[in-house]
Amino acid sequence: MARPDEHIHIEWRGGTCRVKWWTGEYLPNGRKRYESKGGFLDEETAMDHGRDQLYEIRHGTHVSNRDGATLMTDWLDDWLAGMDHAPLTERNYKSSVENHIRPYFIRKTVAEIDVLAYRAFRKHVNRAVGAGSAKNVMMVFGMVLDDAVPRLIKTSPVERTRRRGKFTKKKKERKKDVGALVVEQLARNAEAFFGFPGYVFIWTMAMTGMRPGELYGLTREYCYPNWPGADLRTDPDDEERYEEDMERYGKGEGLMPAIRVERQVQYSEGTLQFFPPKYDSHRTLVVPVLLAEMLDKLLASHDSKWVFPAIQGGSLGAVNFDYKYWRPIADGADERSGPRVRKPRPAIPAVPTFKGKRLYLLRHGHKAWLDEDGHSKFAVESRMGHEVPGVEGIYSSVTVPMERAIMKALQGRWEELQKQLRETDS
Structure with a gap:
């Protein structure tokens, strides 16, 4: 069996070195497809990074450089095309994507959307629309990011609401008795x-x-x-x-x-x-x-x-x-x-x-x-x-x-x- 290090190569360029690792995939011409990262100051650090990438590849958690560079707008196209919901639900999801999510992230890659970007977008949406609409937009945005794991991002930056401290009862719509009259x-x-x-x-x-x-x-x-x-x-x-x-x-x-x-x-x-x-x-x-x-x-x-x-x-x-x-x-x-x-x-x-x-x-x-x-x-x-x-x-x-x-x-x-x-x- 080949040792993991056989799939890792170190190259020096100027004063820094670059590590290359095999993605486990092949190019159309039959050659192995490699990815790389540069800027390391010593070979041991570069080698450790390469080993980490091979570990993620073996365990299905690796995000390739190519996938990580996917534009948000391209991922939204794929996500919408893969929907299979009732017509009204799909219409509402598309509305959130086209009116709010896509315009805000038009030039961003999926990998660039971290917790801070998520919070900034939430703040933007809360200012732009009412509370009910904002909640729906953030729900759709959360699904978009969750579905990007693990191919485009390793973990979703969506912040889940956690109940802490004193319980607060959710406000219920006030209803009156509906009599026949x-x-x-x-x-x-x-x-x-x-x-x-x-x-x-x-x-x-x-x-x-x-x-x-x-x-x-x-x-x-x-x-x-x-x-x-x-x-x-x-x-x-x-x-x-x-x-x-x-x-x-x-x-x-x-x-x-x-x-x-x-x-x-x-x-x-x-x-x-x-x-x-x-x-x-x-x-x-x-x-x-x-x-x-x-x-x-x-x-x-x-x-x-x-x-x-x-x-x-x-x-x-x-x-x-x-x-x-x-x-x-x-x-x-x-x-x-x-x-x-x-x-x-x-x-x-x-x-x-x-x-x-x-x-x-x-x-x-x-x-x-x-x-x-x-x-x-x-x-x-x-x-x-x-x-x-x-x-x-x-x-x-x-x-x-x-x-x-x-x-x-x-x-x-x-x-x-x-x-x-x-x-x-x-």
Whole structure:
């Protein structure tokens, strides 16, 4: 066996010496590829450095001179090309890279980014954007640097947060109870803003807990009363599920009205496209009679393929729903009238519970309703599109009695609301 020193060579140039070591690789012409470092004042120090490099090569921790000189911008290209995430996640990662990381390190090599450079960038980002956005940018930057180990850098300069001293509880978003009367106020505001589809949209989210993208992308084929008869059957290997759906759900005696969450809409490469729901959470959501009747009436009122068409037609996913629709619905808006107003609209009152709050909290409210009514944890988490861990997730299933109990409880909330409204009117 060759001794390690046989792969190390010392050369004197002027008053200093240079050490060369074999990288373990070969050039295209078959010759060994060496790397070197100069500036040593004695051969023993140079030899020790060469031995250190051979040790790292043998143990897979060596960073070659060539790889260490990789420009950050080139590594970012490789990192982005290797991503395999959901479209929205990839879009957010690319935004952090292109808007913040790449411009800051445009002429730097990966090896030049040490702890001090990391801290300087963190300070720069915290000044440039809000706390939430800065946290996301630094998270992406951390992944970029972590993935560069060990090929481009030996260790990542990312500073991890360590808990020391007194425990400080993380601040949690303040939520208010979402009662049926609050949902009705939101629904009426939505109806004033974009018609009957708006009214049903709010009640559908409140009664199913569907994610916004799933509601924006809901088409006739997967909505009561058409589903499951109109199911597109995109999975030929799931014939058993289709047969069971026909026996369990639909419009008719003994069947349960339901919506099938099969996809969502998101923008990718400049166009609105269908994608699987988040976490591949395909699921069937039974709905109470009140919502079934609303959906039946809604689909009969228009010919759009989208269950909830936007004001100008098309999917709500194609508009900035949070800003253009949701904020006036939750925060209120002035009356729109006059000869130059194409679509007059009455004043929209604010809903205090949701003023300044996210649409997504309506989904949280649905979860709270299910918990209040004491439904099975597995049935609740499955309905929300969450994976249930452990033995419970393996052995449990959502049964017909569980689904009927959910329908009954949600219908009861609606009937109690109608009673409240009648008492208020009288």
